[in-house]
Amino acid sequence: MAARIDHLVTSGTFSLDGGTWDVDNNVWIVGDDDEAIVIDAAHDADAIVEALGGRTLRAIICTHGHNDHIDAAPALASRTGARIHLHPADLPLWKMTHPGTPPDAELADGQVLTIAGTDLTVLHTPGHAPGAVCLxxxxxxxxxxxxxxxxxxxxxxxxxxxxxxxxxASIRDRLLTLPPETEVRTGHGDPTTIGTEAPHLEEWIKRGH
Incomplete structure (x- = not known):
């Protein structure tokens, strides 16, 4: 059976630089009826376990180290035996949330993760955070x-x-080079496509000057 994408929204808080905000996070589950990976274990390990529905969790992939994307990762790992993967450049952020509990494995640009016969390639896309990645x-x-x-x-x-x-630069060089029909499944909010966002690149560049 081919891999499918399941979607869960969890709610909690994001904290950095002395501020805290309420947030809703997208949790993405990729796999088949037998095995899966979780992309961003946000806020609620119980809800994620329920969404897995008894499937074997092979890995917990962190797109970056902000607390709202990783706060449930150790609890989910403890319950499932899955390893937590994070780009090493985001270890300082990780340690703010989970001091003394390091992730299990490092993500690297170009690394290929395979689940249910489906390959996901790691793209290092710094900017929002030093170790931010896309899959x-x-x-x-x-x-x-x-x-x-x-x-x-x-x-x-x-x-x-x-x-x-x-x-x-990360978006221009690593994401907008993907096929325009590629669906963009985000950490918060609704999806979009590469083709929808690509025409706005020049606006973003001007906004930064």
Missing amino acids: HAPDLRTVFTGDTLFQGGPGATGRSFSDFPTIV
């Missing part, structure tokens, strides 16, 4: 962008560890 699944015509690219533009870069010119 491109060509067979599913999908890229999971975390907080790098949203419907309407780049992720936020107004806080520590972020940089607007860097995120625009």
Whole structure:
């Protein structure tokens, strides 16, 4: 059976630089009836376990180290035995939320993760966070962008560890080169497509000057 994408929305808070905000996060589950991976274990390990429905969880992939994307990761790992994967550049952010509990494995640009016969390629896309990554699944015509690219533009870069010119370069060089029909499944909010967002690149560049 081919891999499919299941979607769960969980609610909690995002905290950084002394502020805290209520947020709803997209949790993406990719797999078949037997096995799956979770992209961003946000807020609610119980809800994620329920959504897995008894499938074997092979990995927990963190698109970046902000607390709202990783806060449930250790609990989910403990309950399922799955390993937590994070790009090493985001370890400082991870340690703010989970000091003394390091992730299990490092993500690297170009790395290929395979689940249910479907390949997901890791694209290092810094800017929102130093170790932000996206996951491109060509067979599913999908890229999971975390907080790098949203419907309407780049992720936020107004806080520590972020940089607007860097995120625009990441989107230009790593995401807008994907086929225009590629669906963009984001860390928050509604999906979009590469073709929908690509025409706005010049606007984003001008906004950063």
